[in-house]
Amino acid sequence: MSSPLSRDEVAKVAKLARLRITDAELEQFTEQLGQILEHANDMTSLNLAEVEPTGHPFGLINVMREDEVRPSLDRDAVLSQAPDAFEGRFGVPRIMGEAP
Amino acid sequence: MTLPNGWEMVVGLEVHSELKTATKMFCGCANSFGSEPNTNVCPVCLGLPGSLPVLNQMAVELAMAIGVALHCTIAPSTFHRKNYFYPDMPKDFQISQYDLPINSRGYLDLPDGTQVSVERAHLEEDTGKSTHLGGSGRIHGADHSLVDYNRSGVPLVEIVSGPDIRSSAQARAYASELRGILIATGASDGRMEEGSMRIDANVSVRKAGAPFGTRCEIKNLNSLRSLQRAIDYEALRQTEVLDEGGTIRQETRHWDENRGETSTMRTKEEAEDYRYFREPDLVELDPDQAWQDRVRAALPPMPAARRARLEGLVSDLSDAQRDAIGTVVELDLDHFVIAASEAKADVSVALARSANEIAAGIEHVDKLSVENFVTTVAMEQKGELSATQAKKVLGVLLESGGDPGAIAKSLGFEQLGEGALGELVATCIEENPSEWARYREGDEKLSQFFIGLIMKLTKGQANGKAVIAELQRRK
Known part of the structure; x- marks a missing residue:
């Protein structure tokens, strides 16, 4: 059975997700993800012409909150969880490129 | 600027405007500029696992106000995740609107009569702010960046124009008019210097009537002046590359205000793959x-x-x-001119004083009451104050408030009331009978002679028009 997904595609997805995977894992995930896609493809065998697209299982819309300030977290508590902090800010490895 | 050799520029603008809500887009942290770093943060805007976003109703309302003001269609919309990795975005995705934006297909009329289409104006969240440490001598050297997440999750509307703009001046007029609209709707404070309004420009060139050329996106435009300069620079750069037989690469370019040029930031050889998908934690x-x-x-x-x-x-x-009116509206001083008009005071004078003197002291405008402004304009109109004196009185009113009459008196402008001026004019006439006779016989030029005398006597404080009125009265 030919996989609906190529190794290159899985490698690309892994790269986009910043996942480092071995060749063996690449093989394994290509097969596993392929099976999931196969399953999704089963849907196409059904006639769904009369079925409305569903964005949410209960059809909820406009779930919103009032624009009221609520307490934020304590900064020291927040920064104590960070690997590195300096002058009230999170320290991160130097960013070479610009943000998209 | 006109491009050489029959080239025409094609420009579209993307304007990001932070919304003036009390809280962030998806959490109750305060949306405020200038707080101590990382004091307005919570699990939602820090992207901690298990946290869930809840949409801010006011952000939606302000986005709708912008849509209405830009003649957009407001339609059912959804939120997507735009996935990419950057330290100022702790969730590793930005919640934005993708194929179904809240506002689409609008337009903006510019003061010069042209119209620019607005393709969409959608909601999204802002990112945090990173500071790149450079140099040495600090605990954290150049190998670190510091991130403040106070801005993370602040609501934004991104307004995307059509590629309808044909000159840098038109681009500036569009941005300026849009800024005025954002402020008027109450959606934004329009402060480009604080980054609450940010502009990216897509620039390409073509020969008139030809298909669009390859475009470059320019970032880091922090003022309307930068916007205009950067577009001119970039369009000219592209024509030079093309005239020499080169090709334009689609890329993002950075504007350097000091050097006055754009340079490559990154090349977009393949479209970025943001793996957009519906945000499962937000409903339609x-x-x-x-x-x-x-x-x-x-x-x-x-x-x-x-x-x-x-x-x-x-x-x-x-x-x-017309320019003065533009300034008055931009600075939100309309009520001064309208009040002067309603009090039957001279609108031209009120307009000039608003666009110049009030504008110059705009940071103190709260101290100037409409009544005091109208009184001062009326005093100038009646000749009780010269233009120079009226400007000084307004200056004092803006500086420290008070009563215009009392201020005029304390500045020594009082003697220029009608009676005092009349006496001065009478004295001058008496001392210069032959000039007076010639004036009476119709030599109008001599009015300048008398104005000169009065100005000398009053150290320039007299009102020329009032002097002429006095001379006419005695003719």
Whole structure:
């Protein structure tokens, strides 16, 4: 059975997700993800012409909150969880490129 | 600027405007500029696992107000995740609107009569702010960046124009008019220097009538002046590359204000793959007609309507007065001119004093009451104050408030009341009988002689028009 997904595609997805995977894992995930896609493809065998697209299982819309300030977290508590902090800010490895 | 060799520039602008809400887009942290770093943060805007976003109703309402002001269609919309990795975005995705934006297909009329289409104006969240440490001598050297997440999750509307703009001046006019609209709707404070309004420009060139060329996106445009300079630089750069037989690469370029040039930031050889997908934690947004109608009804007059109202108050409008009206509306000083008009004071004088003197002291405008302004304009109109004196009185009113009459008195302008001026004029006539006779016989030039004398006597404080009125009265 030919996989609906190529190794290159899985490698690309892994790269986009910043996942480092071995060749063996690449093989394994290509097969596993392929099976999931196969399953999704089963849907196409059904006639769904009369079925409305569903964005949410209960059809909820406009779930919103009032624009009221609520307490934020304590900064020291927040920064104590960070690997590195300096002058009230999170320290991160130097960013070479610009943000998209 | 005109491009050489028959080239035409094609420009589209993407304007990001932070919304003036009390809280962030998806959490109750305060949306405030200038707080201590990382004091307005919570699990949602820090992207901690298990946290869930809840949409801010006010952000939606302000986005709708912008949509209405830009003549957009408000439609059911959804939120997507735009996935990429950057330290100022702790969730590793930005929640934005993708194929179904809240506002689409609008337009903006510019003061010069041209129109620029607005493709969409959608909601999204802002990112945090990173500071790149450079140099040495600090605990953290150049190998670190520091991140403040106070801005993370602040609501934004991104307004995307069509590629309709054909000159840098038109781009500037569009950005300026849009800024006025954002401020008028109450959606934004429009402060480019604080980053609450940010502009990216897509620039390409083509020969007239030809298909669009390859475009470059320019970032880091922090003022309207930068916007205009950067577009001119970039369009000219592209024509030079093309005229020499080169090709334009689609890329993002950075504007360097000091050097006055753009340079490559990154090349977009393949489209970025953001793996957009529906944000599963947010439901569809579908503002009903009643809500849309309420937003529409609550919308205050937009700058174009306000300018038209003021223009209607001035007869024989000059170009300078048109500019003055633009300034008055931009600085939200309309009520001064309108009050002067309602009090039957001279609108031209009120307009000039608003666009110049009040504008110059705009940071103290709260100290100047409309009544005091109208009184000062009326005093100038009646000749109780010269133009120079009226400007000084306004200056004091803006600086420290007070009563215009009392201020005029304390500045020694009092003797120029009608009676005192009349006495001075009478004295001058008495001392210069032959000039007076020639003036009476119709030599109008001699009015300047008498004005000169009076100015000398009053150290330049007299009102020329009032002097002429006195001379005429005694003829």
